[in-house]
Amino acid sequence: MAVQISPSILSADFSRLAEEARAVEGADWLHVDVMDNHFVPNLTLGAPVVEALSRATDTPLDCHLMIEDPDRWAAGFVEAGAGSVTFHAEAAAAPVRLAREIRAKGARAAMALKPATPVEPYEDLLPELDMLLVMTVEPGFGGQAFLDITLPKIRRTRELIAKHGLEMWLQVDGGVSADTIERCAEAGADVFVAGSAVYGADDPAAAVRALRRQAEETPAGAGWACGH
Ligand SMILES: O=C(CO)[C@H](O)[C@H](O)COP(=O)(O)O
Numbered sequence: 001m002a003v004q005i006s007p008s009i010l011s012a013d014f015s016r017l018a019e020e021a022r023a024v025e026g027a028d029w030l031h032v033d034v035m036d037n038h039f040v041p042n043l044t045l046g047a048p049v050v051e052a053l054s055r056a057t058d059t060p061l062d063c064h065l066m067i068e069d070p071d072r073w074a075a076g077f078v079e080a081g082a083g084s085v086t087f088h089a090e091a092a093a094a095p096v097r098l099a100r101e102i103r104a105k106g107a108r109a110a111m112a113l114k115p116a117t118p119v120e121p122y123e124d125l126l127p128e129l130d131m132l133l134v135m136t137v138e139p140g141f142g143g144q145a146f147l148d149i150t151l152p153k154i155r156r157t158r159e160l161i162a163k164h165g166l167e168m169w170l171q172v173d174g175g176v177s178a179d180t181i182e183r184c185a186e187a188g189a190d191v192f193v194a195g196s197a198v199y200g201a202d203d204p205a206a207a208v209r210a211l212r213r214q215a216e217e218t219p220a221g222a223g224w225a226c227g228h
């Protein structure tokens with residue numbers, strides 16, 4: 001499992017979006033939170049801003065769609081330049097068809113689970129996905145406290161990925177910081193979204209490097225490989 005860091009632009013200064021996108025040089029992805037004030041009680045940005053971001057940075061865009069009816073909107077985010085598009089399991093009407101459409105359009109397809117949504121009902125669907133996102137806060141806002149209750153689900157997801165011999169990535173998003181990243185890495189996550197921990201730092205690029213080092217130095221899968 002290679003560690004990847006995906007800083008969330010949600011915690012950046014929106015009046016300087018292009019500059020902020022370039023301030024995390026060295027990050028693997030730039031995480032873009034799309035919220036529609038229906039699926040979550042917050043409203044952020046849409047495909048035109050994703051298109052502008054894709055022109056502002058060479059870092060690939062990791063679009064996290066917290067919207068209703070992703071079946072209708074996801075393809076537009078691939079066309080806007082997203083390298084990865086994540087839809088929520090709770091919102092998708094036809095997740096298999098949607099994942100196939102995202103892949104056919106040339107992006108990585110990912111599915112997200114809110115903290116109370118179990119992974120088990122989706123076991124047979126995992127081969128259709130390039131990444132599963134386990135939310136470690138309730139989606140909707142940056143800067144929330146990490147929910148430890150999500151750790152067992154991260155472990156179970158990693159076990160399912162191993163059981164099926166899949167190459168898919170396991171992302172965590174919400175409250176990931178120097179205080180919590182080791183718990184996530186131990187549980188089996190390999191892609192780490194961090195908003196306030198990166199953009200709240202004096203040097204965002206240095207914060208990305210520090211988080212990466214911490215995750216890489218955590219014994220990979222220490223919390224799941226031995227069956228705990
Ligand atoms: O999807 C999200 C919120 O719904 C954000 O990606 C997440 O909250 C990142 O911010 P922070 O690291 O500050 O929690």
Ligand SMILES: [Co+2]
Nearest residue numbers: 033064173193
């Ligand atoms: Co997000």
